[in-house]
Amino acid sequence: MEISKNLESLSNSFKKVNYQLYIVGGFVRDSLLGFNPTDIDISSNAPIEVVLEICNKHNFVCKVINKTLGTLQISKGSDTFEYTRFRVDSYGTGHTPKSVTFVDDIVTDAKRRDLTINAIYYDIANKKIVDPLNGEKDLKNNIIRTCQSPQITLKDDGLRILRTIRISSMLGFKMERHTLKGLFHFRENLLLISKERILSEIKKLVIADTKFGIPNSTFWDMTNKLKLLPLIFNHGMHTIKKIPKSDILKFYETPCDTRLIAFYLIVIKNYSMHYLKIHQLKFVINMLLGLDGIKESNDTIRLVEKLYQIYQNIEYDIDTLNASINYLSLLEENKKVIYLFLSKQAKERLNNNTMLVSAKNLPLGVHELKVSAKQLIEKGIDKKFVGQILSTLFNQVIEMKVKNEYKDLLELALTINSTFLSISKSQNSRSKK
Known part of the structure; x- marks a missing residue:
């Protein structure tokens, strides 16, 4: 296992004061699998005060992350490590331990962790693996197994449900049957986790299979099997029995950067199952992605709304030419997402319309009209009507x-302006009476 000189030096400093320093978690797991991990978690039974003293003495920068949990950030040069003291956790509700007890025993520390493959330690000084829970065996057999019985490991931390699925997807490993049963049994603990934490985990989950390039459908398999969508979005989505295989296959064809958007489009598509008018679409998207839902960013919500509106208009053949023009104005990766989910007939409509737009040299937006707002104002168009007139001109052109x-x-703008002025004068006259 390749260890930096700074980490070896830190380990030697621990050893001089009779403490053994270990690497634990993802770095050890991924190194044993032949990958090239970067994040390094280190652990020992040394109290924070001792570690701070060691770091100060040997020119390591040390920052306390959480004194209660015994976690520090240690850095030197380009190396950064996260240190955690051996401990036992006690949970209330949610994700963060309610209280911790520091221990000296590595086996006890291992048992508090989530999965056996994440509880493999590397003794830096002696250059050897320490494997108290047989995680290496599970690693060789491609098995995901909790460190203790699922009733103990999963019952207090709902976020471990999603984390376990993510690691399974990332590595392409199979769930051990008791672990799978435990995930199903405790899945409603997700309701105790903040939406911010769930969103953070979902963003990692949808691309987990791409990290090491191991194709698998674990994310959607587990989402369907464990019926997770109502728990993720916290709304009445029990009408979605399961996401169809056709949508899942399309999801895995989408570019990595647009997986999250594809996930949202699939959820909305299977939640609604019919054409949504704009006010209905806004309601559904805000319910699922807004403050009452998963608490996505406003920018993402707006993008999802725009993409879904384009998708459904082309799919249901409603205002298709306008939708096709809006489609052409999208970034290439967003075009691909929409195109993948269209039916064969809808793709034909889109292709015909895009050819028409190209052949007729139709504008892709108001900005491509051969007249500008400034030019209209210079020709005497009332400023308060300019936006509406440009929109009308665009629709007339397409x-x-x-x-x-x-x-x-x-010529058309001046005619529309005259009409608007006449209507405005008429309304003013009636209001004076």
Whole structure:
């Protein structure tokens, strides 16, 4: 196992004061699998005060992360390590331990961890593996197993449900049957976890299989089998029995950067099962992704709304030309997501419309009209009508009722402006009476 000189030096400093320093967790696991991990977690039975003293004496920068949990961040040069003292955790509700008891025994420390493959230690000074829970055997057999019985390991920390699925997906490992039963039994503990933490884990989960390039469908298999969607989004999604295989296959074809968006589109598609008018779509998306749901960012919510509106208009053949033009204005990765989920007939409609847009040189937005807001104002168009007039001009052009030429657009704009002014004067007259 390749260890930096700084970490070897730190280990030697521990040994001089009669403490043994270990690497534990993902770094050991992934190194044994032949991958190249970067994040290093280290552990020993040395109290924080002793570690701080060692670091100060040997020019390591040491920052207390959580004194109660016995965690520190230690760094030197380009190396950064997270130190945790051996301990036993006691949970209340949620994800964070209610109280901890520090211990000297490595076996006791191992048992508090989530999975046997994450409880393999590397003795830095003696350059050897210490494996109190037979995690190496599970590693060789590609098995995901909890450190203790699932009733103990999973009952107090709902986030371990998603973390276990993520690691299984990342490594392409199979769930040991008791662990799988435990995940199902304790899945409702997800309701005790903050939506911010769930969102953070979901963002990792949807791309977990891409980390080491091990193709598998664990994420969706477990989502269906454990009926997780109502628990993730905290809404009445029990109507979704399971996500169909066709959608799952399309999900795994989407680019890594758009997996999260694809996940949301699949959820909305299977939740609604029919065309949603714009106010209905806004309601559903805000319910699932907004403050009452998973608490996504406003930018992501707006993007999902835009993409789903384009998708369903093309799929249900409603205002398809306009939707196709909006499709063409998207980033390439977002185009691919929409295209993957369209039916064969909808793809034909989209292809025909995009060819039409190209052949007729139709604008992709108001910004591509041959007349600008500034030019309209210079020609006497009332400022308060400019936005509405430009929108009308754009719709007239894509419906091919007027050419996208300056002269034609200006003539129509002046006509619309006169109409708006007449209506405005008429309304003012009635209000005075």
